[in-house]
Amino acid sequence: xxxxxxxxxxxxxxxxxxxxxxxxxLGFAIIYNSTSxxxxxxxxxxxxxxxxTLFFHITLGLSLPLSxxxxxxxxxxxxxxxxxxxxxxxxxAEPIILVIITIGGSILIRGVAMLxxxxxxxxxxxxxxxxxxxLMGAVMMPQNLWIFGITLIIITxxxxxxxxxxxxxxxxxxxxxxxxxxxxxxxxxxxxxxxxVISAAMGAAAxxxxxxxxxxxxxxxxxxxxxxxxxxxxGGMSGGMGTVAGGLIVGVLESLGAGxxxxxxxxxxxxxILLVILLIRPQGLFGKGEAERV
Amino acid sequence: xxxxxxITKIFGGLKALQGVSxxxxxxxITGIIGPNGAGKTTLFNIVTGIxxxxxxxxxxxxxxxxxxxxxxxxxxxMVRTFQGIELFGQMTVLENVMVGLHTKSQSGIIVSALKxxxxxxxxxxxxxxxxxxLEFAGIAELAHMKAANLPFGKGRLLEIARAMAxxxxxxxxxxxxxxxxxxxxxxxxxxxxxxxxxxITVALVEHDMELxxxxxxxxxxxxxxxxxxxxxxxxxxxxxxxxMAYLGEG
Amino acid sequence: xxxxxxxxxxxxxKIFVFAVAVFTVPVFFKGGYIMNVLVFVGIYTxxxxxxxxxxxxxxxxxxxQAAFFGLGAYISGVLTATHAANPxxxxxxxxxxxxxxxxxxxxxxxxxxxxxxAMATLGMGIIVYIIFNExxxxxxxxxxxxxxxxxxxxxxxxxxxxxxxxxVWSFAIVTILLSINLSASRIGRALRAIHDxxxxxxxxxxxxxxxxxxxxxxxxxxxxxxxxxxAHTVQFISPASFGFNVSIELxxxxxxxxxxxxxxxFLGAAILTLLPELFRTFQDYDIVVYGIVLIVMTMFMPxxxxxxxxxxxxxxxxxxKSGPPTERRV
Numbered sequence: 001x002x003x004x005x006x007x008x009x010x011x012x013x014x015x016x017x018x019x020x021x022x023x024x025x026l027g028f029a030i031i032y033n034s035t036s037x038x039x040x041x042x043x044x045x046x047x048x049x050x051x052x053t054l055f056f057h058i059t060l061g062l063s064l065p066l067s068x069x070x071x072x073x074x075x076x077x078x079x080x081x082x083x084x085x086x087x088x089x090x091x092x093a094e095p096i097i098l099v100i101i102t103i104g105g106s107i108l109i110r111g112v113a114m115l116x117x118x119x120x121x122x123x124x125x126x127x128x129x130x131x132x133x134x135l136m137g138a139v140m141m142p143q144n145l146w147i148f149g150i151t152l153i154i155i156t157x158x159x160x161x162x163x164x165x166x167x168x169x170x171x172x173x174x175x176x177x178x179x180x181x182x183x184x185x186x187x188x189x190x191x192x193x194x195x196x197v198i199s200a201a202m203g204a205a206a207x208x209x210x211x212x213x214x215x216x217x218x219x220x221x222x223x224x225x226x227x228x229x230x231x232x233x234x235g236g237m238s239g240g241m242g243t244v245a246g247g248l249i250v251g252v253l254e255s256l257g258a259g260x261x262x263x264x265x266x267x268x269x270x271x272x273i274l275l276v277i278l279l280i281r282p283q284g285l286f287g288k289g290e291a292e293r294v
Numbered sequence: 295x296x297x298x299x300x301i302t303k304i305f306g307g308l309k310a311l312q313g314v315s316x317x318x319x320x321x322x323i324t325g326i327i328g329p330n331g332a333g334k335t336t337l338f339n340i341v342t343g344i345x346x347x348x349x350x351x352x353x354x355x356x357x358x359x360x361x362x363x364x365x366x367x368x369x370x371x372m373v374r375t376f377q378g379i380e381l382f383g384q385m386t387v388l389e390n391v392m393v394g395l396h397t398k399s400q401s402g403i404i405v406s407a408l409k410x411x412x413x414x415x416x417x418x419x420x421x422x423x424x425x426x427x428l429e430f431a432g433i434a435e436l437a438h439m440k441a442a443n444l445p446f447g448k449g450r451l452l453e454i455a456r457a458m459a460x461x462x463x464x465x466x467x468x469x470x471x472x473x474x475x476x477x478x479x480x481x482x483x484x485x486x487x488x489x490x491x492x493x494i495t496v497a498l499v500e501h502d503m504e505l506x507x508x509x510x511x512x513x514x515x516x517x518x519x520x521x522x523x524x525x526x527x528x529x530x531x532x533x534x535x536x537x538m539a540y541l542g543e544g
Numbered sequence: 545x546x547x548x549x550x551x552x553x554x555x556x557x558k559i560f561v562f563a564v565a566v567f568t569v570p571v572f573f574k575g576g577y578i579m580n581v582l583v584f585v586g587i588y589t590x591x592x593x594x595x596x597x598x599x600x601x602x603x604x605x606x607x608x609q610a611a612f613f614g615l616g617a618y619i620s621g622v623l624t625a626t627h628a629a630n631p632x633x634x635x636x637x638x639x640x641x642x643x644x645x646x647x648x649x650x651x652x653x654x655x656x657x658x659x660x661x662a663m664a665t666l667g668m669g670i671i672v673y674i675i676f677n678e679x680x681x682x683x684x685x686x687x688x689x690x691x692x693x694x695x696x697x698x699x700x701x702x703x704x705x706x707x708x709x710x711x712v713w714s715f716a717i718v719t720i721l722l723s724i725n726l727s728a729s730r731i732g733r734a735l736r737a738i739h740d741x742x743x744x745x746x747x748x749x750x751x752x753x754x755x756x757x758x759x760x761x762x763x764x765x766x767x768x769x770x771x772x773x774x775a776h777t778v779q780f781i782s783p784a785s786f787g788f789n790v791s792i793e794l795x796x797x798x799x800x801x802x803x804x805x806x807x808x809x810f811l812g813a814a815i816l817t818l819l820p821e822l823f824r825t826f827q828d829y830d831i832v833v834y835g836i837v838l839i840v841m842t843m844f845m846p847x848x849x850x851x852x853x854x855x856x857x858x859x860x861x862x863x864x865k866s867g868p869p870t871e872r873r874v
Contacts, residue, residue, distance in 0.1 A: 363746070364743070364746040364747040365750065365751050365752065367747075368748055368749030369749050381744070382745075383740050384736065384739070385736055385740065389733055392733055393737045393745065394748050396730065396733075396748055396749055397749035397750075399730055401731070403758055403762065406725060406730060407725050408722070413730075417729070417730070420730065456748070460749060
């Protein structure tokens, strides 16, 4: 019975962080599908969500809900600015150039955060108190429920947008064929901007809901970004349920590994999964293969 | 020399090629024509190892080379050019051809890093050979120009000179006349004839009918993934099915 | 032919002048703190050149170079500090071991391209970093590994900044020479071909997979060499020196200097190592500066300083020569 409870604990906690990875992974996929770029700075949007909320709530004393909204707005603005200034002018450059630019962007955002807020880690207060909930012997915080709930809402909204709205379908069209999209009147540049805006907002939201549980600081973006990328890769960059599954898989495996094998290597687990997938099945577990076109 | 046997290629839901079979005779110029979407470039990509066929085989000099990697085919004497020329843009015209001589030279990493005498001798030799290939293609005066700055027509010639540098037995040209004006096209025709005269087998995918009818001794017609007809230029011009395929698609 | 020998003579002259400059610099500084910094410039030059061979020449992005740097340092460090091995022997073992590891990893990982390769190498770098931190019994973990002995030859112990300067820079100059030779050779051309059009290189018979793995290995070997030198000059190593921000710093150095320019890598290494020292008070700003530099250089001066400055100078000169703009004709 002890083992069962322990396992359940690990799995639940893994699903919780996994939900966050899914959101971050979706952010990667959305930008990739509209622009063919992997946004290295995605993790920094996540970091900004948590850190900005902290700033507005603790330093400026604003209420938590207002701080959250402002944090998302500011992060979205940062994302839009980044796209306009650094990405859009170079969208036809070699992949290496774009990789380096997004790396530069991520470093810049991280550096500014460090200058503004220092290197300390901070805790955001829980959304609805610290009373733990016991579920079948496993301990959950109310924050976990917030995470599941909000993730579900975001994923549903995501799906509705991309499959049932004109703008969403237009963005998906851009990912399949940029030139054809322009020919039918889709403003590709705006779609690219939208993709950054949506991903930044989602990233910020992910950072905010996890911050009360895992502390936040100026450099959480790197790890979270990579793990979210892992989720996106498992899902084949499709941006759909595959990415969500990918995030959950990474989260649960990480949690089980840390609990059952060794906690020091916890972070390494996600990266080992990443390397294995990239080397053996780069199109993801749920993605379709692409024939190389000459 | 090259035998294509029942090649079928299916991409997802699309049947690009279905049961295509024909042979290319040694020392001749064979043309592969057909309306757009007929599967010509796909066929080339399969023969030259860039795609694997879904089924079927390719024989080269009697040997089964189906699915062989392009690098391996190069060492067996097969080379190709690309529809949208794939030059090494950041390198000079001369250096592009020198890469073509990669398989004709041996200096490895250690010899190169230490610049041993054998390496220097080989470099000199590579450079001389490369220049003579540029002369063969008629672009020797552009040797030190950056490849990315070449006018399109010269770029085509460079790609051919580079391909010739591996001293192939067969060269496959993918729409070599695309984007060339009529003067450039007739220069191209003469170059291709010079290649054939030196004993090399040529296969080309083309849309330019004048060029094809003018230099090919054998023509294969593809349409919608099937082989439609095969024969001499005369026979093809008079073949009803071919006429229908071209007229009917207007 | 004359042309070939001429350019080779030019290259030899360049490196000779460079070597002379490097070896006479200490005369002007006569010891002092700057020598310590210049030793690091030497080590980072080797690392930047190693990355440039991979990124500038072959066009393969690697964000995990710090892993090979660290492995070289730790293998040398552990063998000499914990097992009292001969430092030169340890260095040879470190370099060979890392070479093998690099080849084994390189072969599969270089099937990936662009973003995916960047992420995979980043992941590899972080995994190695975590291993350094967790294998406390061997590496000492986050508190580091102290007591690494200096190198010595024939009774001369390299235990001062001055002596280490000559030691490290001798290796650096050899690395630069070998890299320049490689770059201007058949192998260098093949690598640049892979960079420009992998498919065209393949149909010309270049064994792309093998060559990529080989250059990855060479890059790893040079990085491990730098690591070993680092361990023996600083005599204390900890995982913090081999984290992924070091990989990013190296990337910035290569970009500043210019992709594909070997001397540019020295310039980038020098600038990024010296500047923080000169502006000590602005130390916290370094991350921001790297970010801005990467973005600005990539957007406006993609050839790096080595090409950008002459280009800028030439265009300024042209403007000066032509004088005020003349009337436009319609």
